[in-house]
Amino acid sequence: MRYNKFLKWFAVASTVGMLLILLGGALVTKTDSGMGCGRHWPGCNGQLIPSEITPEVLIEFSHRLVTGAVGILIVVLAVWSWKSIGHIRETKFLAFMAVFFLILQALIGAAQVLWGQGDFILALHFGISLISFAAVLLLTLLIFEVDQKFDTDKIRIGKSLKWHTIGVSIYSYIVVYTGALVRHTNSGLVCSEWPLCRNDQFELPGNMYEWVQMGHRAAAALIFIWLAIIAIHVIRHYKDQRAILWGWIIAFILVTAQVITGMIVILTKLNLYVALLHSLFISLLFGLLTYMVLLVSRSKDSR
Template identity: 70%
Template structure:
């Protein structure tokens, strides 16, 4: 049965709202606006609504307001999908995860404001928001019945592609974490060149910050090679399964743009628009990889002995 257009629009709004939360969080970090409201939460500088507006206050308070508003959207979508689409195997779990991780990232953000957190803990903030975004995105795809349009409910994935899909998705989370660690340790410009830290000298990183930056670059390079291999494999062996064929081609396109964006961020000396596009691309890539995991689950259900 086709879902109502209202539910579809609501799902799109929730997905777009989660993207705003992700981009807003990245903007807070990249502009050093995390303490724009001081050590006050949920209020701002001692009042519920800030009375003195600076750039930092505007960015931080707007991020909080968007997070609060989108939280209600996701709560409604979770309950709505649970009641209307609860018969679909993945819906109840996705609805729970969407809310759970959204609340978790909100608490981490609040804890940072009120008590402060270490860089390694703060780096989890973006990753946890990303998990909530992925759950909301998958719910939206189910609401739009993408599986039926692309015959994804009949997908047949062989063991080799299954393990590569699971592996690269888990690994992508490591790439996300290392990228967040670059931002939170202020290591973004410790290496002024690309692809090496200093193109005039071939040498190992000489300090912690260079290790963080170059570690992230190495991790990003590996995921590009890995997805390139999976895409070639899929093009060769899965031409008759459109959702896999085009899914991995799109994943390769996104990860290629991600590499270019990462390079451009360094060479432009942290251009804010390039930096935010970098965050957006990794969100889209992770969401797509999570959908591929869902397809692996569908294949296991349809072909348990494959």
């Protein structure tokens, strides 16, 4: 029992650490600190520890340190979970995914520093980190389920909700990618009005940057509507299943918060703190949606 208690706290620390990696990466991008250490990796400006500290160096080097430290936690968590709860069918797959995608995002980050990458490739960086975060989050939830399963061992999900769950989860990754593309192409303020691009008049985007910005807004609007429909359906038909009911209610709250912070980001001309909240909400939403997919995979029958 004490062994499991330590594993739980370690899993929580690893999950929080992965969130810090995600937000740290967003901070690097939003503050244009990616070249804070020059074309040097893993060192910084030709040194193991930089002697000259500028805001850009501090942000970039701190992100690397956090990624390295949390990376060790993730590897330990993966091995520990494999040995402790490897009998649970999802454990080994999630442990592998957590480590694999953590390493992959680190390699893409290193490649950007050493050789540079196109905006469309860089936009994948956040999404790859997000997959690792989701895997760590699900591992943590599995560890907590060992002692208290709530009602997740009695899940009954109908075909309609199953397809909605899988579809909106896949689609959420597209929303994440378009948001990352907005950041990496510097399209954040190309449209100064909200919800339309300018002058509160509907017109087609006039250049690639407007297409990127308005494409992301359209994608965000669709996932907001989609999750609202799912939430209404669940409230009507799944009141007897707490994990399903509250999971989708929280998902709708998170997507609402994401839309609101996205609007505020535009109206405040890219306020850094609001922009980081925007990244936080979409990260939590994606993690929650992957958990709903896990519950779908456990569903015994359909309604």
